Amino acid sequence: MRILLAGAGGVGSALVRIAARRAFFDRLVVTDYDPARAEAAVAAVAGDSRFVADRLDASDEAAVAAALARHGCDVLVNAVDPRFVMPLFRGALAAGADYLDMAMSLSRPHPERPHEQPGVKLGDEQFAMAERWESAGRLALVGMGVEPGLSDVFARYAADHLFSQIDEIGVRDGANLAVAGYDFAPSFSIWTTIEECLNPPVVFERDRGLYTTPPFSEPEVFDFPEGIGPVECVNVEHEEVLLMPRWLDARRVTFKYGLGQEFIDVLQTLHKLGLDRTDEVRVGGVAVSPRDVVAACLPDPATLGEAMSGKTCAGTWVRGLGRDGAPRQVYLYHVVDNAWSMREYGSQAVVWQTAINPVVALELLATGAWHGAGVLGPEAFDAAPFLELLTEYGSPWGLREEAPGVPGPLADRPALLPSEP
Numbered sequence: 309m310r311i312l313l314a315g316a317g318g319v320g321s322a323l324v325r326i327a328a329r330r331a332f333f334d335r336l337v338v339t340d341y342d343p344a345r346a347e348a349a350v351a352a353v354a355g356d357s358r359f360v361a362d363r364l365d366a367s368d369e370a371a372v373a374a375a376l377a378r379h380g381c382d383v384l385v386n387a388v389d390p391r392f393v394m395p396l397f398r399g400a401l402a403a404g405a406d407y408l409d410m411a412m413s414l415s416r417p418h419p420e421r422p423h424e425q426p427g428v429k430l431g432d433e434q435f436a437m438a439e440r441w442e443s444a445g446r447l448a449l450v451g452m453g454v455e456p457g458l459s460d461v462f463a464r465y466a467a468d469h470l471f472s473q474i475d476e477i478g479v480r481d482g483a484n485l486a487v488a489g490y491d492f493a494p495s496f497s498i499w500t501t502i503e504e505c506l507n508p509p510v511v512f513e514r515d516r517g518l519y520t521t522p523p524f525s526e527p528e529v530f531d532f533p534e535g536i537g538p539v540e541c542v543n544v545e546h547e548e549v550l551l552m553p554r555w556l557d558a559r560r561v562t563f564k565y566g567l568g569q570e571f572i573d574v575l576q577t578l579h580k581l582g583l584d585r586t587d588e589v590r591v592g593g594v595a596v597s598p599r600d601v602v603a604a605c606l607p608d609p610a611t612l613g614e615a616m617s618g619k620t621c622a623g624t625w626v627r628g629l630g631r632d633g634a635p636r637q638v639y640l641y642h643v644v645d646n647a648w649s650m651r652e653y654g655s656q657a658v659v660w661q662t663a664i665n666p667v668v669a670l671e672l673l674a675t676g677a678w679h680g681a682g683v684l685g686p687e688a689f690d691a692a693p694f695l696e697l698l699t700e701y702g703s704p705w706g707l708r709e710e711a712p713g714v715p716g717p718l719a720d721r722p723a724l725l726p727s728e729p
Contacts, residue, residue, distance in 0.1 A: 309333040309674040312376055312405075314366050314396055315387035316340040316349040317497075318610030318659035319410065319453075323387060325653045326660075326667045326701070328353040332674040337379045339364035352654070366392035372399025381405060383673070385666055389499050390414050391586075394433055397448065401437070406446050406673070408666055410453030411500065412547050415507055422508050423522045429510065430547050434683050442682035449669060451685050454622045454642070455481055455563075456547035457665045458686075458698075462624035462640035462705075463548075465691035467556050470638060474558040474628040479548045480639070482532040482539035482566030483620035485646060485657065487612050492574060495612065495620070495658040498603050502584045505567065505575050509543035512553050512561040524572050528564065532621045533708055534643045539566035547685075555687035558628075578602060613656030616646045620657045627710075637710035644703070652702075668697050 309332060313320055316338050324338055339362045340346040346361035353359050362379070365371050366388050372395060376384060384400040386393060386409035393413045400407040412431035419427065434450055441448050451457055459479045467474060487493040494501055508520035524542040531538045541564035552561045567575075578584045583602050588595040623641030630636035646657035653660055669686070672678040677693045686694075695705055 309383060309670065310335040310379065310381040311383050311385055311670065312337045312339060312379060312381040313385045313387060314339055314364060316345040317387065319663045320387035321349040321352065321610060322653065322655035322660045322663035323667055324349045324359065325352055325655060326664050328356050330667065330671060332671045334358065335379070337362055337381060339375060341365055367395050369395040369399040369402065372396055373403040376400065376403035376405045383408065383670065386410065389497055390503065397434055401441060401444060401446060404444065404446065407448040408452050408669060409450055410457060410662060410666060412450050414503070415545065417508050423520055426510055426518050426520050430545065430550055438683040445681050447680050448683045450683060451547045451551055452666050452669045453662045454665050455479060456551060458642055459548055459622060459624045460551055460686035461691045461694050463552050463556055463626065464687045465695060466624065466626040466638065466640060468691060470630065471626060471628045471636065472631050472633060474556070474626060476560040476627050477552055477556070477558045478625040479546065479563045480530045480541055480625050481622050482530060482536060482541060483618060484536045485616055485618040485620055488615045490607065490615070493607050493612055495609050495616065495656065497609065498606050499599055502575065502578065502599055504545050506579050506584055507545040509545045510549045511543065512549050514559045530566065533641055533706060534619060534621070536619055536621055541566045551685035552687055554685065609656070610659060613646065613650045616656050619643050619645045620661060622661060639708040639710060640705065641708065642705045664701060664703060668694055668701065671697060
């Protein structure tokens with residue numbers, strides 16, 4: 309396997325460090341619009357001749373196809389923000405390469421009823437090209453980060469191994485991370501965070517279909533495992549709600565993120581001031597995007613690892629009937645301690661947790677354990693090999709049983725090992 313990686317930011321750099329410990333690929337070309345970032349990512353694994361750096365403009369579809377051909381790569385991994393999904397997606401198809409991303413093509417709210425009905429949904433542009441990918445015999449594996457990605461794998465595992473009927477799948481993300489020395493320092497791309505948090509969240513219900521709500525709606529307190537504890541979570545627009553119903557039978561699917569009131573207040577203020585806008589405004593004769601200015605004023609999340617402390621948790625809560633027909637609730641989760649990820653990889657916890665999942669997926673594709681053609685989400689593949697390999701990478705997952713009949717997992721109960729479902 310020969311891989312072209314688009315983007316050498318926090319996630320891309322962490323992906324390089326994780327992949328360097330595996331032997332399933334022959335070449336990994338690290339590219340970025342800023343060649344210095346690509347070179348720095350390669351320098352972190354100095355001595356491994358499989359890694360080379362190059363410059364790439366991810367907005368230029370022809371340049372993407374040319375880079376894949378020039379380096380003889382058979383798969384493109386997208387580690388840049390969602391603005392560049394479509395040129396990378398189309399460039400990979402034009403070059404006859406497979407494709408993998410961690411966030412899907414952008415949505416646009418419904419023009420008249422944004423808080424009731426979806427408009428253009430996340431991934432719509434990609435799924436519109438599914439027949440072309442299938443006819444070409446190439447695979448576009450979309451939404452293969454941590455959320456979406458590992459959360460979808462958890463849902464598929466629950467459907468195959470734990471439940472005979474699923475009433476609800478709820479992705480729940482929370483953390484107790486702190487960044488010393490900063491009043492406000494997001495641990496992930498602020499551009500992407502603004503996009504997903506201020507867009508109308510999507511909810512799926514079998515009897516109603518897809519519908520939207522106002523941002524930050526339906527707050528609930530969710531108790532996260534391994535010492536993180538209770539965190540208030542709210543509805544956020546996310547790919548899982550759109551991916552899971554395509555392959556899994558569930559009455560309801562939701563995504564809720566533990567943002568915290570301070571973070572929500574900042575996002576709402578940015579929106580009120582128009583600083584979340586992506587269209588350019590003129591300032592002193594210069595055209596700038598307000599959201600790009602906000603991102604430029606905040607610290608790069610990839611550089612915050614030394615100042616960060618705490619843990620981050622990604623997981624999927626599922627309720628329904630177990631294999632025995634009795635009511636069952638579980639929370640399948642993955643926790644990363646920032647101290648561990650910094651010590652082991654030199655990457656902060658949030659970007660490292662995102663980056664490990666595409667590497668695991670690439671290895672499964674390289675070995676043939678996963679295979680397919682068309683535009684497919686993680687739910688389209690057998691979850692067991694993924695979770696086994698994730699554990700082999702040294703980052704085990706967990707499963708927590710919840711008391712049947714409780715509306716949600718509100719108490720931190722002892723976790724079961726993955727081998728004890």
